[in-house]
Every structure is written in structure tokens, then in C-alpha cells.
Amino acid sequence: MPSKMIEMALPLWKNLVQTTKKRILQQRRLSLYNGADGYEEELIKKKLQQFSGGSINLSKEDNGIGILTLNNPKLMNAFTGTMMVELQERVTELENWKDGKGLIIHGAGNTFCSGSDLNAVKEISNSQDGMNMCMFMQNTLTRLMRLPLISVALVQGKAFGGGAELTTACDFRLMTPGSEIRFVHKHMGLVPGWGGAARLVRIVGSGAALQLLAGAARVDPERALSLGLSEETLPSSDQTRALGEARAWLSHYTEGPAAVIRAVKKVVTAGRELPLEDALRTEKDIFGTVWGGPANLEALVRRPKHK
Incomplete structure (x- = not known):
């Protein structure tokens, strides 16, 4: 019966x-911005694609876990323009992955991400180009955050600037020994523009967020745990072993x-x-x-x- x-x-x-x-x-795909805000996505993508280098790689495993790799190790996985566009493409791919359950984001070469490629930043230093990049990345990271996948940022080495912002678009953060998260925007004469400040306030509260942003403070694994910015410090700093440990941690929440x-x-x-x-x-x-x-x-x- x-x-x-x-x-x-x-x-x-x-x-x-x-x-x-x-x-x-x-x-979930609804854009935060439209033409009234001066947001013309195809034109922005065309501009970003002028600044090449690196890649965003995605592998989808049979157990429903995706591995997203920031791959620009020569520049500590800094985001070039083409990497920003590729990140959007990978997010679209993940939105259409019906069997996905979890996602681990990490960087190649034992470090997470040092933010934006400064060579690209110098070339788009006028206000409108900067705003366009800001809107484009806010849209992408908001879609990433809303994916129906339980997401984890595996922080090895440094997660600085835009890299720190990217960690806040994940549901959880795991850190390895010797790693650090740092919102260095103040030292660049900036504030976060990819949604990192708004998300950070929701994760650690307004007082702690203000300290981390205004002080551009180094957040090591111990402090991250005490702030609630990290869930756990993994035993290994080796890339392969740490990725295996992150998979095991995530499996507790994706089983079923x-x-x-x-x-x-x-x-x-x-x-x-x-x-x-x-x-x-x-x-x-x-x-x-x-x-x-x-x-x-x-x-x-x-x-x-x-x-």
C-alpha cells in the first residue's frame, strides 16, 4: 500500500x-539595479572583459557538492574583470543545478583572495565605472547568497578586501591555521562595495562590524570564532587536506x-x-x-x- x-x-x-x-x-534572479540606476549589464560586462587573467572554475560532484575555485594564484587570486564575469556565469550554472546541495568556495595556491586586481582598478578609477563594477558584483554575490545550496568559504592564507566580502556571501566560513580575514578597504580610501558591509553587520553585529571596517583589523581564526565570523578552525593548512576537512564538515548539513x-x-x-x-x-x-x-x-x- x-x-x-x-x-x-x-x-x-x-x-x-x-x-x-x-x-x-x-x-532570486531579480536584479538589485536596473537602467534607472545607470545599470546596463551587457555594457558593464564588456568593460570588465577588457581586463583578463585568471579564471573561476567549478566542479560538481555526484554527492551534490560543488567546488568553486578562484584561480589566479600569481596575484593571490585577486579578481580580474574576466573573473568577475566568470563568477556570474558560475552562479548562473549553480542556479540551474537541480541536484546541488552544497558549495565550497576556495582559492588556488593555499590562499583565498586578495580582493580586486589593482591593475584593473586603476583603469576603471572614474566614478561611473566604479559604480558599475559595484552594482555588478553586488548582484552576483546576492545571487550567490540566495542559492538553494549550503555554502562554505574555505579561508586559507589571506581573504582581503573583496575577498573578505566574498566570504560574507557564504552561509558559513571555515578557516585554516595561519589564515586571516581583513577588510582593508579603509587603507585604499574606500568602503566595501560588493555588499560586504551590509552582510558583515548581519553576521557579527554593527559594533563588531564597525571595528573591523574602521580599524581594518586582522581577524585571525581565534578572533573570527569569538566574533561568530567563523564556524571552525580546521586542523590542516595544506590545501588538499583542508578541502577534505571542509567536505567532511559540510556533509553534516548536506546529508539527505x-x-x-x-x-x-x-x-x-x-x-x-x-x-x-x-x-x-x-x-x-x-x-x-x-x-x-x-x-x-x-x-x-x-x-x-x-x-
């Missing part, structure tokens, strides 16, 4: 899932059916970003995509004991 019940429920469940997924995906893990991330995103009534309605919609779904029906048959 249980198999017949599952068979009868699946068509209704699939229709509801598809409708809800379309609506949530449209909301992709539909359920993704639903968990979606309700948390809604609770964080939406007014309460809208968050409750969104939670109801997402609940409907898993209620009566395969994992739910199988659990009812199995009757798991909770200890």
Missing part, C-alpha cells in the same frame, strides 16, 4: 514543486535528499531577507513542495525514531 500511496501523490506533488520553483527562481536540503536553505533565506508575513507565506509555499514528496512519504513508512 505505501508504494501505491506514493505513486498517487507524486503527480500532484510534482506540479506544485514546478510552480513554486519557478516563482522562487524568478525572485537534495529536495529537502534545498528547501531548508530556502526557508532560512526567506526568514533572513523578507518581512515576517512574506517569509511565512514563502515558508508555506516551500513546505508544500516537500509535504507529500518522496522523502516525506518514505519517512512516514519508515517511522524513524528521534533520539
Whole structure:
């Protein structure tokens, strides 16, 4: 009988899932800016692509974990213009990855990211170009943050400036011995522009965020733990071993059916970003995509004991 019940429920469940997924995906891809703000995405991408070098690599594993690698080790994985555009492309790819559950972001060559490539920054130093880059990266990192994947920044070596901002677009941060996160923007005569300040306040509170930004303070693993900026200091600073440790850490949260893990991330995103009534309605919609779904029906048959 249980198999017949599952068979009868699946068509209704699939229709509801598809409708809800379309609506949530449209909301997630909604741009923060438009033409009224002077934001012309294709023109901005064309400008950024003039500054080449490095790459953003993505591998998708069978267990539903993606590995996103910032690959520009000669410049401590600093973002060139083409890397900014490639990051957007990888985020789009991840948005369309239906079986994804988790994401680890790390840098090649035992360091995370030193921010923006200063050669590119010098060439786009006028105000409008800077604003365009700011809007482009804010859009990309907001979409990254809203992915239905549980994301982890694996911080090895240095995460400076824009690299520090990128860590805040992840759900969690893991650090290795000797690593540091540092918002160095003040020393460049700047403030964060990729959304890092707004996200940092939500992670550590306004007082701590003000200290880290105004003091351009070095945040080592111990201080990051005390601030709540990092979840754990991993045992190894070796790149391969640390990546394995990050996978093991993330597996505690991604174990189970992709539909359920993704639903968990979606309700948390809604609770964080939406007014309460809208968050409750969104939670109801997402609940409907898993209620009566395969994992739910199988659990009812199995009757798991909770200890």
C-alpha cells in the first residue's frame, strides 16, 4: 500500500514543486539595479572583459557538492574583470543545478583572495565605472547568497578586501591555521562595495562590524570564532587536506535528499531577507513542495525514531 500511496501523490506533488520553483527562481534572479540606476549589464560586462587573467572554475560532484575555485594564484587570486564575469556565469550554472546541495568556495595556491586586481582598478578609477563594477558584483554575490545550496568559504592564507566580502556571501566560513580575514578597504580610501558591509553587520553585529571596517583589523581564526565570523578552525593548512576537512564538515548539513536540503536553505533565506508575513507565506509555499514528496512519504513508512 505505501508504494501505491506514493505513486498517487507524486503527480500532484510534482506540479506544485514546478510552480513554486519557478516563482522562487524568478525572485532570486531579480536584479538589485536596473537602467534607472545607470545599470546596463551587457555594457558593464564588456568593460570588465577588457581586463583578463585568471579564471573561476567549478566542479560538481555526484554527492551534490560543488567546488568553486578562484584561480589566479600569481596575484593571490585577486579578481580580474574576466573573473568577475566568470563568477556570474558560475552562479548562473549553480542556479540551474537541480541536484546541488552544497558549495565550497576556495582559492588556488593555499590562499583565498586578495580582493580586486589593482591593475584593473586603476583603469576603471572614474566614478561611473566604479559604480558599475559595484552594482555588478553586488548582484552576483546576492545571487550567490540566495542559492538553494549550503555554502562554505574555505579561508586559507589571506581573504582581503573583496575577498573578505566574498566570504560574507557564504552561509558559513571555515578557516585554516595561519589564515586571516581583513577588510582593508579603509587603507585604499574606500568602503566595501560588493555588499560586504551590509552582510558583515548581519553576521557579527554593527559594533563588531564597525571595528573591523574602521580599524581594518586582522581577524585571525581565534578572533573570527569569538566574533561568530567563523564556524571552525580546521586542523590542516595544506590545501588538499583542508578541502577534505571542509567536505567532511559540510556533509553534516548536506546529508539527505537534495529536495529537502534545498528547501531548508530556502526557508532560512526567506526568514533572513523578507518581512515576517512574506517569509511565512514563502515558508508555506516551500513546505508544500516537500509535504507529500518522496522523502516525506518514505519517512512516514519508515517511522524513524528521534533520539
